[in-house]
Amino acid sequence: MELLTKTIEKTFLNLKPREEWSFRDAGRSQTTAFTHDYHRYPAKFIPQIVRKLIEDYAPSGTQVVCDPFGGCGTTLVEAKLLGHKSIGFDINPVAKLITQTKTTAIKPRTLANNRNKFLKYYENAPSVLYNHHQRINYWFDESTIQELDKIYFAIKKIKNHNVRRFFLCSFSHNLKNCSRWLMKSIKPTIDKDKILPNPKETFLRHLDSMIKKNERFYSTLVQSGYINTPAKMYRRDSTKKLPIETGVIDLIITSPPYVTSYEYADLHQLSLLWFGDDPKHFKKWHHFSNGFIDFRRNFIGTSSKEKKSGDFNSAIAKQIVDDLIQVERPLAVDVANYFLDMKRVFTEMYRILKTGGKACTIIGNTSLRGVEILNAQVAAEQMQAAGFRKVDFIKREIPNKMITPWRDLESGKFTEKNNPSKIRAYEYEYVVVMEKT
Ligand SMILES: C[S@@+](CC[C@H](N)C(=O)[O-])C[C@H]1O[C@@H](n2cnc3c(N)ncnc32)[C@H](O)[C@@H]1O
Missing domain, CATH: 3.40.50.150 (Vaccinia Virus protein VP39)
Structure with missing residues (x-):
């Protein structure tokens, strides 16, 4: 040795x-x-x-x-x-959600149709919807939560599994933007002066950039013949x-x-908390967000x-x-x-x-x-x-x-x-x- x-x-x-x-x-x-x-x-x-x-x-x-x-x-x-x-x-689990979304190319027309449907679902969404974890109230203000609830409600109405995940990925990305989290910080830090954006606007902006990127990804894979090449996460x-x-x-x-x-578990806590509040659709996430300390412990390199x-x-x-x-x-x-x-x-x-x-x-x-x-x-x-x-x-x-x-x-x-x-x-x-x- x-x-x-x-x-x-x-x-x-x-x-x-x-x-x-x-x-x-x-x-x-x-x-x-x-x-x-x-x-x-x-x-x-x-x-x-x-x-x-x-x-x-x-x-x-x-x-x-x-x-x-x-x-x-x-x-x-x-x-x-x-x-x-x-x-x-x-x-x-956030890594899994992102990777599955990023490796699944979706027919551009399917995404465009579902974007229209999403907007209709959003318009008809009831106003008060979910019971949230108390930490959600720490990170988001009341009106933001109401808006996010409507977006989330509309996403869950999407039937196509891959499309719904695509929208959820954009939603997950948008959570930090809409929260009080200091944007530049890798630690969970409140930004008291943050001007909170309109959740629907930022969600749609990011969704549209993803839709554009998917278009190129999809056509490249169709051309090369690799569209069905498996990528499992x-x-x-x-x-x-x-x-x-x-x-x-x-x-x-x-x-x-x-x-x-990096404390990856801390960094992704907004997504964990949000999806974890929905045990019907995110059973495992619910388990993680409720047993956060144990969950965090298994990340390599954490100090706990x-x-x-x-x-x-x-x-x-x-x-x-x-x-x-x-x-x-x-x-x-x-x-x-x-x-x-x-x-x-x-x-x-x-x-x-x-x-x-x-x-x-x-x-x-x-x-x-x-x-x-x-x-x-x-x-x-x-x-x-x-x-x-x-x-x-x-x-x-x-x-x-x-x-x-x-x-x-x-x-x-x-x-x-x-x-x-x-x-x-x-x-x-x-x-x-x-x-x-
Ligand atoms: C440096 S990042 C990898 C980033 C990746 N190369 C990319 O481009 O996205 C390290 C990853 O290790 C993951 N990780 C930490 N502990 C782990 C464990 N015990 N088992 C599996 N993954 C773990 C973290 O969640 C994080 O996503």
């Missing part, structure tokens, strides 16, 4: 950023092409990385691409566009055994969560977990945790749990891959309380311990930041530009490409 560790450390130290992986020239219209910006999602990767990895490692024929941290479905959308079957998992905890047989996946492309950075035990299968991880113990013990526990969870996911990734199949993990290094958290090196080490063999370690510069590049020096959490104790993070990230031997 010692020699292996030294080799990995040295290899990463000597890596130079590769220009062809920076996608410096990819503008917003390219990074948000097709269905890619149906719904905001933190820390999603740009589709260009996924596309290049698929082209490099699944160049011909129909292959099966998997993303165990599927998020809002970037991998699955790109796989479908390139004619590959795909399967994704994420613990977050499941809500699952990827630290547990995934519902896939051993050795069936050709290519894994994934970007794991980071430790103590009890200490787990086990071997990291990584000397680098052990060193990081030992260093953190000297600085802040609870943080060391969070990071230790994170590495233990990631070890389980890498083992599962190895199991589901075919022999010769590649796993591409896109990951950046961070720093917490002055200790460098070498996620990429740990991933390489843990993957090697799981049985993988190195194919390529790629260092890429991140020129277009999708997220704030600033972290608070003290807490390591994302912060605003005007925070005096900020440090710049995520200038680079790595693609750890390994093969199942």
Whole structure:
């Protein structure tokens, strides 16, 4: 293990950023092409990385691409566009809703007809409708809730399942806009000065942009013949055994969560609360929003977990945790749990891959309380311990930041530009490409 560790450390130290992986020239219209910006999602990767990895490692024929941290479905959308079957998992039900919507191209005429029907349903919607969770009253004002109730009522009248989900995705995206949530904040923060928009106007505006994007997605897939290429997304905890047989996946492309950075459960609480209030249609969501603390605990990298035990299968991880113990013990526990969870996911990734199949993990290094958290090196080490063999370690510069590049020096959490104790993070990230031997 010692020699292996030294080799990995040295290899990463000597890596130079590769220009062809920076996608410096990819503008917003390219990074948000097709269905890619149906719904905001933190820390999603740009589709260009996924596309290049698929082209490099699944160049011909129909292959099966998997993303165990599927998020809002970037991998699955790109796989479908390139004619590959795909399967994704994420613990977050909002991720499942978004991904299923983004990978389902709908006949443009069907959407247009249903938009008209929706407007009629909306006009005839009764005014007082639902009993909401009290947190809804914390986030929304009374008149907004009434308007949202009408929109929601009208959406649920739509009979076609895929179309209804398409409208629900737009609705879910619109919740943050209409709430008192500070738009730029990734933490649940009230913006006292926020001028609240008209919910119907913002909903329709976003819906119409999705309708336009669907049109291109649909016609592209019809032309290429990939319209029926399956893309399946499941809500699952990827630290547990995934519902896939051993050795069936050709290519894994994934970007794991980071430790103590985004609290995905908190971030999507508006959608969770809203849909969770409707147990008849969203039985599981109801369960999550009522048992929110337990639900949140299962997200990898959250800071609310009890200490787990086990071997990291990584000397680098052990060193990081030992260093953190000297600085802040609870943080060391969070990071230790994170590495233990990631070890389980890498083992599962190895199991589901075919022999010769590649796993591409896109990951950046961070720093917490002055200790460098070498996620990429740990991933390489843990993957090697799981049985993988190195194919390529790629260092890429991140020129277009999708997220704030600033972290608070003290807490390591994302912060605003005007925070005096900020440090710049995520200038680079790595693609750890390994093969199942
Ligand atoms: C960096 S994001 C992935 C974003 C994705 N690459 C995209 O483009 O949308 C990490 C994802 O891991 C998910 N996640 C966290 N813990 C998980 C777990 N135990 N099992 C499965 N997914 C988990 C989060 O919900 C989040 O969507």
